[in-house]
Amino acid sequence: MHYALVSGGSKGIGYAIATALAKRQFNLVLIARDKEALETAKTQLEREHPVGVEILSLDVSLEHSAETVKNWCTEKKLSLKFLCNATGIGGEEDYLSVGLADSMYMFRLNTEPAMSLIFNLLPFLQKNTPAYILNVSSMAGFAPIPIKNIYSAAKSATIFFSYSLRYQLKKDGISVSCLCPGPVFTKPGIEEATVKQLGWLGKQMAVHPAEVGEIAVQKTLDGKMIIVPGTLASLMSIVIRLLPKRLLGWMYHRFGSEK
Numbered sequence: 372m373h374y375a376l377v378s379g380g381s382k383g384i385g386y387a388i389a390t391a392l393a394k395r396q397f398n399l400v401l402i403a404r405d406k407e408a409l410e411t412a413k414t415q416l417e418r419e420h421p422v423g424v425e426i427l428s429l430d431v432s433l434e435h436s437a438e439t440v441k442n443w444c445t446e447k448k449l450s451l452k453f454l455c456n457a458t459g460i461g462g463e464e465d466y467l468s469v470g471l472a473d474s475m476y477m478f479r480l481n482t483e484p485a486m487s488l489i490f491n492l493l494p495f496l497q498k499n500t501p502a503y504i505l506n507v508s509s510m511a512g513f514a515p516i517p518i519k520n521i522y523s524a525a526k527s528a529t530i531f532f533s534y535s536l537r538y539q540l541k542k543d544g545i546s547v548s549c550l551c552p553g554p555v556f557t558k559p560g561i562e563e564a565t566v567k568q569l570g571w572l573g574k575q576m577a578v579h580p581a582e583v584g585e586i587a588v589q590k591t592l593d594g595k596m597i598i599v600p601g602t603l604a605s606l607m608s609i610v611i612r613l614l615p616k617r618l619l620g621w622m623y624h625r626f627g628s629e630k
């Protein structure tokens with residue numbers, strides 16, 4: 372049995388992805404900071420599925436954390452076939468009001484760990500082809516969203532990075548996918564913020580975390596590039612991707628924003 376490594380796999384979308392991978396008989400490596408949450412996730416996954424779960428408590432925003440993961444995987448001689456980068460945080464406010472330090476932390480956490488982990492773990496994936504990389508972005512990455520300018524910029528960087536990498540790694544038998552969900556109510560604050568910003572439409576677009584995990588994993592294994600769970604969110608994303616960026620910026624500024 373091969374391993375799937377899920378950074379940010381202790382909670383929310385990452386945990387849902389880990390669950391969908393366990394259903395498909397992948398052993399798991401879960402990375403997050405909170406050890407207790409990791410242990411709870413491990414216990415639950417091992418109770419419900421015939422898989423082994425390794426946990427690594429680590430702050431992936433720290434410099435050299437990806438090298439730590441690489442050395443840890445080498446020591447354990449892990450046979451890695453699937454890498455999911457789900458670590459990230461939302462950005463509810465414009466950086467002009469929230470300040471530079473918090474905005475830069477959010478930008479880095481949403482971009483750098485995925486890039487560093489892929490760079491460091493590529494040799495493991497190359498040994499187990501066909502192999503898969505799943506980066507978690509957001510529908511917010513399809514448009515310039517003034518109130519979440521840094522968040523939408525970070526998520527669009529993840530989308531562009533994934534597109535490029537997909538073509539670069541194709542010859543190695545590694546498929547790259549990018550998950551771009553609309554609202555996913557992983558915690559109470561998100562539901563409240565979505566309803567405030569998008570009203571009725573936001574609630575209709577929301578997809579349950581477990582369903583997001585299932586769709587994300589199945590479509591990644593099917594080799595799909597951009598993955599937007601949910602019919603309404605998927606239709607909206609097609610329209611958003613076709614509209615001029617200048618018009619989108621105006622619309623989001625005028626009518627609200629999306630997480």
Ligand SMILES: NC(=O)c1ccc[n+]([C@@H]2O[C@H](COP(=O)([O-])OP(=O)(O)OC[C@H]3O[C@@H](n4cnc5c(N)ncnc54)[C@H](OP(=O)(O)O)[C@@H]3O)[C@@H](O)[C@H]2O)c1
Pocket residue numbers: 378379380381382383384385402403404405406408429430431432457458459460461480481507508509510551552553554555556557558561630
């Ligand atoms: N929820 C949504 O509506 C939504 C929509 C579109 C896109 N997304 C994207 O999906 C991703 C996951 O969102 P979510 O709602 O599932 O978040 P979540 O429930 O807060 O889970 C985030 C995961 O990342 C881990 N994490 C956070 N900071 C970390 C760090 N510095 N080092 C290591 N692990 C860290 C967390 O564990 P610890 O805190 O213990 O470290 C947790 O396991 C994010 O990239 C988000 O932008 C979310």
